[in-house]
Amino acid sequence: MTADFDATRAMFDLPEGVIYLDGNSLGPLPRGAAEKLRACAEDEWGKMLITAWNRAGWMDKPRALGDRIGRLIGAEPGTVVLGDTLSIKVYQALASAAELRPGRKVILSDTGNFPSDLYMADGLVRTLGAGYELRTVAPEAVEDAITPDLAVLMLTEVDYRTGRKHDMRRLIAKAHAAGALVVWDLAHSAGAIEVDLAGSDADFAVGCTYKYLNSGPGGPAFIYVAPRLAAQVRPALSGWLGHEAPFAFDLDYRPGAGIERMRVGTPPILQMAALEASMDIWDRVDMADVRARSVALCEAFLTAVEAACPALALASPRDPESRGSQVSFRHPEGYAIMQALIAQGVIGDFRAPDILRFGFTPLYTSMEDVTGAVAILKRIMDDALWDRPEFKTRAKVT
C-alpha cells in the first residue's frame, strides 16, 4: 500500500495559518470526529439511553479499537484493549509483570523515562513493600544493568524529550535471557514508528491515543499483553469490567478471558467515538509508509535548522534509526523561543530545562510545513524576536 498523504491531510481540521508540529503531544481534530461525537451523543446516548451499551455496541468498542491500534504496533488480534489513562495502564502492566516474577524484587528503568511512569513504579514499589526496589540508570546503561535479580524492565521506547529510541528487540532478548519480563511504554511509538510487538517477543506494552493517534484530550490509553502471558495475569487493578462475568455481580473476582481482564471500569464512549474518526484515517495507511515519510520530514527539518540556526544545539540522535518521529534542540532560552514561534503560528512545545520539541506526523505534516517552520525559526533567532517579556512568563502547560 502506498499512502496518499495529501488525502490524509485533507481529513484533518487544521486551523488556517498554523504549522502544527506538536501532534506528538496532542493530535489534531480529525474532520470526521465532530460528526462521530454528535452521532454518539445524539443518536446513541440521546435516543438509546442505557440500551446503547448493547444496541450501539458500546461494550465491545475497547476491544474493537484495540485491534485497529494493534495493527499499527504489530500486535496479534485480540491482544490490545482500551481504557483508563496511560499512567494507570503503566501501573497495571507493571504490577501484573512483577507478580509473574515472584522472588525477584527489582524493577529497572531509565532516567530518561517520563516522570509519570517512574512515579507510578515508585508508588507500586511502596505498596508492595518488602524489599521491592525501583532502580534507574542512564538510558545508555540499561543493557548492562540487566542482571539476574530483575523482575521487570520498564522502558519508554522513544524518549519524550530527545526522541532517542531504545532497541526493543535486543533489550527484550537480553531481559528474557536474564529471566525478567519487559513493559514497554509506546506513548511516542504508536503511530510514530514501526513497532513489532509479536515479532519482538514483547510481554506487556501500553500507550496513549491522544498523541499520534488523535483521540483528543483525555482519550483512553491502550494495553497489550502477549497471548502466552494473558491467561496467567492476575490484574492488580481488578475492576468489574475485567471480570469473567461482570453482570453476574459475583462478590469474588475471577479474571476475564485473555486481554479482557485488563479492563477496569466503564470505558469513555464519547472519547472512543473521536478515536474511531482518527482510526478511519489510520486504517488507510501502513506504518512502513508513515515511517519512511516521517524520517524524510525529520531529516529535512534537522538539516535545515542546523544550517539556519547555529545557536540551537541538536538534542536528538542524528541517526534516524535511533530516533522516533520528533526532533529536539536545546537552547538556554528555549521556552521564550517556543513562545515566539507559537505567536507566529508554528506550534511545537518546550520541555524543561531547555528543550524545544518538534513532532512530525506524516498524516498531516507536509514538506512545506517543514520549510515554513524553519524560515520562521530562522527569523526569530536572527532578530532575537524571542527576547521579550511576554515570551518569558511560564504558563501552566508548556
Ligand SMILES: *Cc1c(COP(=O)(O)O)cnc(C)c1O
Ligand atoms: C504522555 C505520556 C504519559 C502521560 O500519561 P497520562 O496518564 O495519559 O497523562 C505517560 N508516559 C509517557 C511516556 C508519556 O509520553
